[in-house]
Amino acid sequence: MSLLKLDNVSFGYSSTKTVLDGVSLDIQPGDSIGLVGESGSGKSTLLRLLLGLTRPNSGSISFKGAALDPRNAAFMRAYRRQVQVVFQDPYSSLDPRQTVLSIVAEPLRSLKIAGDHRQMVIDALVSVGLEPDILTRYPHEFSGGQRQRIAIARAIVAGPELLLADEAVSALDLSTRIRIVELLKQLSAKMTLVFVSHDIGVVAALCEKIVILEQGRIVEAGATRPILTNPQHPYTQRLLSSVPRMPA
Amino acid sequence: MTTVDQIAPPKRRRFVSLTLWVGLALVTLHIITGLLTLVWTPYDPAGMTGGRLEAPSLLHWAGTDRLGRDFLTQIMIGSRIALIVGTGAVAIGAVIGVTLGLLAAFASKLLDDALAATLDILIAFPTLLIAMLVVAAADTANLGSAIFALGIALSAIVARLTRILTKRVLLMDYITAARTSGTSWLGVVFRHILPNIWPTLSVSFALQFGLAVIAEASLSYLGLGAPPPNASWGRLLQEAQGTVYTAPIGAIAPGLALVSLVIGINLLADGLRDTIDPTRRAR
Ligand SMILES: Nc1ncnc2c1ncn2[C@@H]1O[C@H](COP(=O)(O)OP(=O)(O)O)[C@@H](O)[C@H]1O
Ligand SMILES: [Mg+2]
Numbered sequence: 015m016s017l018l019k020l021d022n023v024s025f026g027y028s029s030t031k032t033v034l035d036g037v038s039l040d041i042q043p044g045d046s047i048g049l050v051g052e053s054g055s056g057k058s059t060l061l062r063l064l065l066g067l068t069r070p071n072s073g074s075i076s077f078k079g080a081a082l083d084p085r086n087a088a089f090m091r092a093y094r095r096q097v098q099v100v101f102q103d104p105y106s107s108l109d110p111r112q113t114v115l116s117i118v119a120e121p122l123r124s125l126k127i128a129g130d131h132r133q134m135v136i137d138a139l140v141s142v143g144l145e146p147d148i149l150t151r152y153p154h155e156f157s158g159g160q161r162q163r164i165a166i167a168r169a170i171v172a173g174p175e176l177l178l179a180d181e182a183v184s185a186l187d188l189s190t191r192i193r194i195v196e197l198l199k200q201l202s203a204k205m206t207l208v209f210v211s212h213d214i215g216v217v218a219a220l221c222e223k224i225v226i227l228e229q230g231r232i233v234e235a236g237a238t239r240p241i242l243t244n245p246q247h248p249y250t251q252r253l254l255s256s257v258p259r260m261p262a
Numbered sequence: 263m264t265t266v267d268q269i270a271p272p273k274r275r276r277f278v279s280l281t282l283w284v285g286l287a288l289v290t291l292h293i294i295t296g297l298l299t300l301v302w303t304p305y306d307p308a309g310m311t312g313g314r315l316e317a318p319s320l321l322h323w324a325g326t327d328r329l330g331r332d333f334l335t336q337i338m339i340g341s342r343i344a345l346i347v348g349t350g351a352v353a354i355g356a357v358i359g360v361t362l363g364l365l366a367a368f369a370s371k372l373l374d375d376a377l378a379a380t381l382d383i384l385i386a387f388p389t390l391l392i393a394m395l396v397v398a399a400a401d402t403a404n405l406g407s408a409i410f411a412l413g414i415a416l417s418a419i420v421a422r423l424t425r426i427l428t429k430r431v432l433l434m435d436y437i438t439a440a441r442t443s444g445t446s447w448l449g450v451v452f453r454h455i456l457p458n459i460w461p462t463l464s465v466s467f468a469l470q471f472g473l474a475v476i477a478e479a480s481l482s483y484l485g486l487g488a489p490p491p492n493a494s495w496g497r498l499l500q501e502a503q504g505t506v507y508t509a510p511i512g513a514i515a516p517g518l519a520l521v522s523l524v525i526g527i528n529l530l531a532d533g534l535r536d537t538i539d540p541t542r543r544a545r
Pocket of ligand 1: 057
């Protein structure tokens with residue numbers, strides 16, 4: 015059964031402009047999917063819908079067969095435990111007034127997950143390659159890459175099945191980016207990953223499947239390798255031609 | 263977009279702490295004086311313990327008023343009144359203002375616009391004028407109604423600031439992350455918004471404390487403040503008006519007391535603004 019299924023989903027922030035137009039997508043457990051498109055193509059908006067922050071104007075989204083309904087509090091609590099997100103900007107995504115412990119433990123606290131939260135936070139920190147002794151420190155004490163690791167720790171602390179990442183490495187410098195991609199790759203072995211990026215090169219290195227979004231429409235989707243070697247849609251060809259060297 | 267952690271070293275440190283310390287010293291002096299008057303004053307505040315309008319002497323450091331009461335005693339009690347008024351008005355203004363500001367920031371665009379416009383109009387009126395209207399409407403002049411009136415007047419300023427600060431925080435990804443972590447809106451307010459807007463708000467509260475103290479003195483000067491047993495500096499100033507040439511101390515002493523508290527609180531606010539965790543605000 016699909017983990018997450020979008021059926022003909024359309025959405026616009028205003029009635030005059032359509033941002034997503036008839037998007038259908040089937041995410042299977044264990045997938046690692048790269049969602050690629052130029053800036054403004056609607057990638058972040060699609061993630062907002064998947065996170066239940068906004069509802070589609072038409073079409074349906076279902077999680078393990080059950081309709082995603084942001085107004086159903088009980089459903090959303092279970093859903094949030096299963097679906098977590100990492101954002102682009104590691105400066106804006108961590109509350110500057112909270113300690114690392116408090117930041118990473120937020121899903122555990124808010125979703126009332128049982129267990130030793132402190133230990134669960136330590137485990138999450140270790141699994142993203144951070145030292146467990148940073149619990150009482152504040153975000154400003156860390157570099158961009160470390161902050162992104164903290165954000166990833168928060169996303170995986172409750173043991174989600176699906177991890178969404180919105181341009182999660184785009185704000186990082188090259189060497190940090192490679193290490194965070196490496197970390198996400200490790201994590202994608204344990205959970206389903208939807209990795210959003212305008213950078214098809216990074217997606218190629220990380221994801222087994224690719225979905226190409228152009229102005230709110232999916233123009234091409236499938237396994238990564240055939241799409242990279244033999245892109246069908248002119249938009250995909252254009253995206254690829256803007257990448258200087260393809261990774262092996 | 264940068265990935266380097268830049269923690270700017272706090273500059274102007276020596277100067278900042280001087281401002282902070284002078285402010286703190288002045289405010290502390292008034293607090294100690296105000297508390298002291300609860301248990302001790304040099305003379306009985308109502309007692310006619312000297313001649314009328316005596317000049318300052320060893321017995322009466324600030325002289326006596328036109329009824330022969332010790333003037334220093336009244337100035338000291340004035341500290342207590344001023345602190346009560348400032349604290350009370352800011353507390354009322356903060357509770358009402360922060361609540362309104364948060365509601366506006368969270369409200370639909372239409373309601374937010376309506377609230378914002380109302381606040382702008384209210385703020386266009388001087389605090390004192392609003393307070394006078396509220397006192398007039400309450401039609402009994404006492405300390406409580408003066409505090410309430412000033413609190414209402416200040417709440418518009420607090421509400422506008424809270425609304426702007428909250429809207430800025432609401433744009434941050436950590437708010438979205440909180441929601442996708444299952445945190446309720448109320449939790450977002452208490453765990454994320456209030457802690458992040460608090461530093462700026464608290465500086466503003468300090469400034470408004472000064473505003474309230476001046477406004478209360480003005481109300482009392484106009485006879486709209488606390489009635490006689492409460493020795494408000496404003497009323498002392500008003501009483502000294504007729505004798506300002508023969509006994510200038512009557513106007514100078516409450517004036518100095520008022521100015522020192524207001525300057526103290528402003529220096530404190532200034533010092534706070536520059537020192538409130540410069541490190542945690544990376545970026
Ligand atoms: N909150 C919003 N209100 C109105 N329009 C928006 C909002 N967020 C995004 N948009 C518009 O929706 C379109 C898609 O944006 P977005 O989903 O952020 O694209 P991407 O993440 O692919 O860069 C853009 O045209 C953008 O201007
Ligand atoms: Mg985006």
